[in-house]
Amino acid sequence: MSVEREPIGVIGTGYVGLVTAVGFAEAGSHVWCVDIDQAKIKRLRRGEVPIHEPGLQELLERNGERLDFSAELSGALENARLLFVAVGTPPTASGDADLSAVHEVVGAMPSSGEHALVMKSTVPCGTGASIKRILREERRAGFSYVSCPEFLKEGSAVADFLHPDRVVIGDDGDWAGDAVARLYEPFRAPLIRTDIASAEMIKLASNAFLATKISFINEIANVCEALGADVVEVARGMGLDVRIGPKFLHAGLGYGGSCFTKDVSALKLLAGNSGYHFQLLNAVIEVNELQKRRVVAKLQRHLGELASKRIALLGLAFKPNTDDMRGASSIVLAARLRAEGAEVRAYDPIAEQEARKLMPALQYASSAHEAVSGADAVVLVTEWPEFVQLDFSQVAAAMRGNVVIDGRNALNPQAVRAAGLIYEGVGRR
Numbered sequence: 001m002s003v004e005r006e007p008i009g010v011i012g013t014g015y016v017g018l019v020t021a022v023g024f025a026e027a028g029s030h031v032w033c034v035d036i037d038q039a040k041i042k043r044l045r046r047g048e049v050p051i052h053e054p055g056l057q058e059l060l061e062r063n064g065e066r067l068d069f070s071a072e073l074s075g076a077l078e079n080a081r082l083l084f085v086a087v088g089t090p091p092t093a094s095g096d097a098d099l100s101a102v103h104e105v106v107g108a109m110p111s112s113g114e115h116a117l118v119m120k121s122t123v124p125c126g127t128g129a130s131i132k133r134i135l136r137e138e139r140r141a142g143f144s145y146v147s148c149p150e151f152l153k154e155g156s157a158v159a160d161f162l163h164p165d166r167v168v169i170g171d172d173g174d175w176a177g178d179a180v181a182r183l184y185e186p187f188r189a190p191l192i193r194t195d196i197a198s199a200e201m202i203k204l205a206s207n208a209f210l211a212t213k214i215s216f217i218n219e220i221a222n223v224c225e226a227l228g229a230d231v232v233e234v235a236r237g238m239g240l241d242v243r244i245g246p247k248f249l250h251a252g253l254g255y256g257g258s259c260f261t262k263d264v265s266a267l268k269l270l271a272g273n274s275g276y277h278f279q280l281l282n283a284v285i286e287v288n289e290l291q292k293r294r295v296v297a298k299l300q301r302h303l304g305e306l307a308s309k310r311i312a313l314l315g316l317a318f319k320p321n322t323d324d325m326r327g328a329s330s331i332v333l334a335a336r337l338r339a340e341g342a343e344v345r346a347y348d349p350i351a352e353q354e355a356r357k358l359m360p361a362l363q364y365a366s367s368a369h370e371a372v373s374g375a376d377a378v379v380l381v382t383e384w385p386e387f388v389q390l391d392f393s394q395v396a397a398a399m400r401g402n403v404v405i406d407g408r409n410a411l412n413p414q415a416v417r418a419a420g421l422i423y424e425g426v427g428r429r
């Protein structure tokens with residue numbers, strides 16, 4: 001994918017924006033990247049990736065000549081018709097998406113009949129209609145609008161961009177939708193051309209369904225614990241049904257990250273604001289929150305009162321291969337353990353710097369061995385490969401106690417028990 005192609009602009013250089021920029025640069029486009037964070041722009045100009053995402057650094061280095069980084073919009077406006085918007089839309093206190101950054105981008109656009117905003121940021125259904133109304137009222141109706149939601153998974157975002165399972169384009173049937181479709185032609189993915197509102201809903205509905213699947217298997221895991229079944233075997237049997245499939249049937253501490261947490265709440269509120277009570281999503285959210293707290297009950301069952309007990313947390317990021325702490329189960333778990341009077345020591349190979357911003361009072365270890373030394377119990381929170389490959393005879397020798405809670409069902413129960421430790425997973429016999 002090295003043919004020279006139409007240049008584009010990307011506004012916002014976070015996970016979505018930066019992956020989108022380097023991905024299109026890999027496909028041959030010159031990409032004009034814009035971000036208000038001057039420090040981030042300086043790092044990117046030096047060839048430094050400010051986030052941990054496998055493969056991103058290599059793509060940035062390989063396509064440096066096609067990438068321009070600036071804090072000003074002028075370069076993108078002068079050189080590109082398509083302006084991909086990838087700014088943050090974090091949840092507000094009410095759970096709605098905060099669209100202030102999106103509206104700042106819209107407000108900065110000039111009157112033009114030659115440009116289009118291509119929305120990559122996850123926004124509520126109806127946002128496109130609202131933006132188009134604003135543009136009309138401010139006599140900028142010539143500015144085209146396209147909804148092109150992203151479906152990237154942190155930890156595999158580069159591969160997901162280069163090999164998408166589908167591309168969704170919502171537009172008004174004008175030149176902009178056609179231009180975006182041509183940009184994605186080299187990726188040879190199934191293309192869904194639809195209206196703007198449906199494209200926006202596809203993104204929210206997809207994430208809500210996956211979150212529902214996770215909460216469902218966690219509920220099954222809790223029932224398995226009560227009845228003596230093994231959720232790993234149950235999920236294996238369920239996943240062979242082509243109507244269900246094996247993905248997202250992994251019981252654990254619940255879903256995290258920015259997307260699922262934000263999008264499920266946003267869809268629930270969007271439905272509520274429209275007069276519909278989305279009962280299923282209320283249950284999905286409740287199950288997910290309770291799942292994180294069940295670990296505390298398991299520790300109390302083995303250790304009694306947790307006051308003065310030392311608990312080691314292995315992993316802090318919401319999933320492996322990322323340093324993202326947004327919505328991480330470790331935040332709730334550490335807070336609950338500390339509230340019970342436990343001494344909490346944690347180790348994560350990548351996410352410590354981000355974790356310290358959210359949990360400055362937590363004790364941080366420099367290695368897994370240091371984290372488990374003297375611990376009464378160990379909890380696997382993030383299934384980093386180095387934790388799965390631990391020698392548990394060494395872990396047992398370093399610990400003061402003997403309890404291992406496998407919060408991701410990622411460890412080998414036989415190996416843990418062979419080391420003389422008590423193993424407890426999620427929904428396992």
